[in-house]
Amino acid sequence: MTAAQATAPATAQAATRQATPRRTAWGVVRSVLYAVGLPLVLLAAWWVATADSESPFNPPLSEILATFGPTWFSGDSFADTRFVQDVLPSLGRLLVGYAIALVLGIGLGVLIGAVRPLRELAEPVLEFFRAIPPPVMVPVLMLFLGVGTSMRVFVIATGALWPILLNTVEGVRGLDPVLKDTARAFRFGRWGRVRRLMLPGASPQIVTGARQALSIAIILMVISEMFAARDGLGFSVVQFQRSFAVPEMWSGVIMLGLLGVLLSFVFRVATAAVLAWYHGYLRSQRGGA
Amino acid sequence: MSSPMLDVRALNKVYAGRGDPVEAIADLSFQVSDGELVCVVGPSGAGKTTLLRCLAGLLPATSGDVALAGEPVTGPPQGMAVVLQEYGRSLFPWMTVAQNVELPLKEKGVARGERSRLVGEALEAVGLADVGRSYPWQLSGGMQQRVAIARAAAYEPQVLLMDEPFAAVDAQTRFELEDLVRALWKGLGVTVVFVTHDIDEAIYLGERVLVLSARPTVLLEDVRVDLGAERDQLETRGAPEFARLRTHVYELVQQAKLGVRSLADARLTHAG
Ligand SMILES: Nc1ncnc2c1ncn2[C@@H]1O[C@H](COP(=O)(O)OP(=O)(O)OP(=O)(O)O)[C@@H](O)[C@H]1O
Numbered sequence A: 001m002t003a004a005q006a007t008a009p010a011t012a013q014a015a016t017r018q019a020t021p022r023r024t025a026w027g028v029v030r031s032v033l034y035a036v037g038l039p040l041v042l043l044a045a046w047w048v049a050t051a052d053s054e055s056p057f058n059p060p061l062s063e064i065l066a067t068f069g070p071t072w073f074s075g076d077s078f079a080d081t082r083f084v085q086d087v088l089p090s091l092g093r094l095l096v097g098y099a100i101a102l103v104l105g106i107g108l109g110v111l112i113g114a115v116r117p118l119r120e121l122a123e124p125v126l127e128f129f130r131a132i133p134p135p136v137m138v139p140v141l142m143l144f145l146g147v148g149t150s151m152r153v154f155v156i157a158t159g160a161l162w163p164i165l166l167n168t169v170e171g172v173r174g175l176d177p178v179l180k181d182t183a184r185a186f187r188f189g190r191w192g193r194v195r196r197l198m199l200p201g202a203s204p205q206i207v208t209g210a211r212q213a214l215s216i217a218i219i220l221m222v223i224s225e226m227f228a229a230r231d232g233l234g235f236s237v238v239q240f241q242r243s244f245a246v247p248e249m250w251s252g253v254i255m256l257g258l259l260g261v262l263l264s265f266v267f268r269v270a271t272a273a274v275l276a277w278y279h280g281y282l283r284s285q286r287g288g289a
Numbered sequence B: 001m002s003s004p005m006l007d008v009r010a011l012n013k014v015y016a017g018r019g020d021p022v023e024a025i026a027d028l029s030f031q032v033s034d035g036e037l038v039c040v041v042g043p044s045g046a047g048k049t050t051l052l053r054c055l056a057g058l059l060p061a062t063s064g065d066v067a068l069a070g071e072p073v074t075g076p077p078q079g080m081a082v083v084l085q086e087y088g089r090s091l092f093p094w095m096t097v098a099q100n101v102e103l104p105l106k107e108k109g110v111a112r113g114e115r116s117r118l119v120g121e122a123l124e125a126v127g128l129a130d131v132g133r134s135y136p137w138q139l140s141g142g143m144q145q146r147v148a149i150a151r152a153a154a155y156e157p158q159v160l161l162m163d164e165p166f167a168a169v170d171a172q173t174r175f176e177l178e179d180l181v182r183a184l185w186k187g188l189g190v191t192v193v194f195v196t197h198d199i200d201e202a203i204y205l206g207e208r209v210l211v212l213s214a215r216p217t218v219l220l221e222d223v224r225v226d227l228g229a230e231r232d233q234l235e236t237r238g239a240p241e242f243a244r245l246r247t248h249v250y251e252l253v254q255q256a257k258l259g260v261r262s263l264a265d266a267r268l269t270h271a272g
């Protein structure tokens, strides 16, 4: 290779573009302010608007917040609290259902996206299922699966499946044919093509689908607990409402909101590494660093 | 001479998609022996890419045969590397430059230590040793092109196919890359088929130049290039023999554009 080295062009480093903009301390502070700014304003507005409220259905925010702790975190022992008795089971069902949807959605999505005859066969059916609002499946599935945990997990899984599946199909189908030819020319094996071409290549779409699926899964978690349930966050909110424990009911709504924020934060952290390349790539395609 | 590395016999390719079938390659036969560097020129749309994809096993021939080292090519064969015309899009954007070069070696089953040696050497050879950790989209077009070449070189192929690899780089980089290809070719002892629409480039690089007719393609002439083993951008391009070949191939391509389909029919005014 010595002959080649002699002729090697030496312009390399100079042309490299800056990958990511530098993050200053002020930049971090500013993004935190942006993130919490609007919620704080809304809470303040809620607080002020309800401060003198006499309405039994719309108690002051101060009262709701005061009941938040006792409602969810009081009991003879920690294991007895509503947090452990209701919130954690909800969360467990959510995560199991969501995980099933992820595995099935990505697995089937890669298969359908990669095999053209399969795709042509499956696409109309997928569109049909996607068009059905998932909550409508709850009463249907109750008939088949009863009213236990498996029904609720199943509802979450089947509802969250579609955005993941359809986005994965889209992502795999949209792979650049030049990349596919490259993988073929270098004789990638079947598994190598899946792992090193399709999954990373479709990852932006997969993440998009997974994000939509997470919102759907949370909604279905609550809805599935409103039918003949014995525990769960959705069940608690309905129970409070029926017994006119209005501040407690509102605290359940807040708990649900907090859970959603927490989950989407975890989601963002978990997917940031997967998509780091994609953001840089998009920026370079737009012709700027 | 022993049996050829590449043997193309009565190759015919018809694209039968939606609409009318397109006959891209009418009838092509030629051979490339082990360690040769052969360039392919022809008018735009002549079927050069089609030919290369047939050689690479990426496209099935409609009829005729392609054989690599005596084995019929039915899919991408072992020991062959390809640099595609759309080189920028052929790099995996989610991997760094070094990972891109390494990936085919992983799939080939090369051991880790050997892999990092090959990757290092290949990047060194194309002058990109210091950008291994960058992503392809952070590089200029010419650098991306060199990554694609490094990836092919690290693969240690017996046969290297390149499709208009320098079409989109500036003239200066182009000269550097041409010398790089010559150097790699000599260093690796690899058989090279190099497609280009640039006549000067074909003559400068090749030991032979295959001139194709317009679509549907036949071989107009198999031109031998006697410019010696050592080529130099200034001296070689200034040599009288270079000028003679250049005139000859230029006229052939012009005739090809006018629809001439055999050397006998070609009206060459500057007979050399
Ligand atoms: N997938 C395809 N389906 C139908 N026709 C095609 C297809 N690919 C190429 N062709 C046709 O075959 C002919 C040869 O195309 P090819 O890409 O091989 O030409 P080329 O010599 O590489 O051209 P260029 O110099 O512009 O790269 C063209 O007329 C083109 O329209």
Ligand SMILES: [Mg+2]
Residues within 6 Å of the ligand: B048, B049, B050, B085, B163, B164
């Ligand atoms: Mg072409």
